[in-house]
Amino acid sequence: MVTWTSPGRGYVTSPFGPRRTSIPGATTWHRGVDIGAGGKPVPICSVGPGVVAAVGNNTFRGLWVVVRHDDGSHTTYQHLAVRLVTPGRRVRAGTQVGRMGHTGTGSGIHLHMEAFAPNVRWMQNGTGWSSAGATAPDVFLRQRGIDLGRALAGAGPVREIGEARAAPTAEKPTARPPVPHEEDDEMIDAKEMLQITYRQECGRDATEEELYPRLRRVVAAEDPRAQLATEVDSVDASTESNRFVVRTLYQDLLGRTGRVEEWDHWLEMVQAKPDKRLDDKAHEAIVKGIKESEEYRAKHPEG
Numbered sequence: 001m002v003t004w005t006s007p008g009r010g011y012v013t014s015p016f017g018p019r020r021t022s023i024p025g026a027t028t029w030h031r032g033v034d035i036g037a038g039g040k041p042v043p044i045c046s047v048g049p050g051v052v053a054a055v056g057n058n059t060f061r062g063l064w065v066v067v068r069h070d071d072g073s074h075t076t077y078q079h080l081a082v083r084l085v086t087p088g089r090r091v092r093a094g095t096q097v098g099r100m101g102h103t104g105t106g107s108g109i110h111l112h113m114e115a116f117a118p119n120v121r122w123m124q125n126g127t128g129w130s131s132a133g134a135t136a137p138d139v140f141l142r143q144r145g146i147d148l149g150r151a152l153a154g155a156g157p158v159r160e161i162g163e164a165r166a167a168p169t170a171e172k173p174t175a176r177p178p179v180p181h182e183e184d185d186e187m188i189d190a191k192e193m194l195q196i197t198y199r200q201e202c203g204r205d206a207t208e209e210e211l212y213p214r215l216r217r218v219v220a221a222e223d224p225r226a227q228l229a230t231e232v233d234s235v236d237a238s239t240e241s242n243r244f245v246v247r248t249l250y251q252d253l254l255g256r257t258g259r260v261e262e263w264d265h266w267l268e269m270v271q272a273k274p275d276k277r278l279d280d281k282a283h284e285a286i287v288k289g290i291k292e293s294e295e296y297r298a299k300h301p302e303g
């Protein structure tokens with residue numbers, strides 16, 4: 001009886017561990033393994049028995065699925081083109097959870113898979129999770145009797161949902177493409193680079209609402225590296241701390257963080273002041289403004 005398997009068919013395009021990035025002088029730790037299949041949207045399955053713990057969708061990870069295995073470990077599957085399971089669903093090794101894709105940030109079809117040992121808690125945070133504590137998926141599988149490279153090449157079962165039994169005749173992936181697309185991980189690097197900048201400039205971590213508009217511009221740019229440099233340069237301590245205060249005000253007054261466009265309205269007001277400072281007077285004006293616009297919204301719900 002097979003207890004564990006590979007997440008599908010393909011080959012490793014980027015292993016777990018330290019790697020160089022496109023950002024000069026920077027290295028990052030790749031917290032998962034990237035698996036490609038020659039651009040084919042192959043089925044992705046749970047590597048072992050367990051229960052679907054959570055599913056989601058976010059800017060970086062795209063459509064994702066996390067399985068909590070019976071031994072207390074967790075495995076995660078991201079960038080899926082389609083997701084085929086919902087939380088609470090019982091899975092076995094080889095139960096299909098989705099299809100390889102390139103949702104989230106990335107230009108190539110691949111799976112980014114992470115593994116967390118039984119003694120490491122998988123922790124959801126926002127629309128994703130913390131990758132801290134992730135272990136090398138190949139080592140994780142080796143400890144469970146699976147050679148990832150060999151299994152990816154076709155040694156394990158793949159059970160398509162809706163099919164009674166696996167058709168173990170899944171086509172063999174074509175040879176590794178000459179230029180693997182790993183932009184997705186470049187974006188993760190970009191996120192780290194921006195976080196480092198926020199820590200240096202503002203003495204705190206950036207919020208998701210601060211990061212994502214910047215990262216979206218990086219993703220959309222013709223020259224992402226140049227755009228990242230622009231974004232890094234434009235992290236300005238006074239503007240960022242003003243934005244942070246406005247965001248906090250929204251949270252305190254309305255119980256939500258507000259939208260970027262909403263903050264920008266107030267930030268423009270502060271930036272237009274000769275000293276550009278969010279002093280007590282400006283603070284008061286913003287509090288009043290937020291309350292008034294919320295009252296207006298309550299009276300004109302369709303507007």
Ligand SMILES: [Zn+2]
Nearest residue numbers: 033034112185
């Ligand atoms: Zn990856």
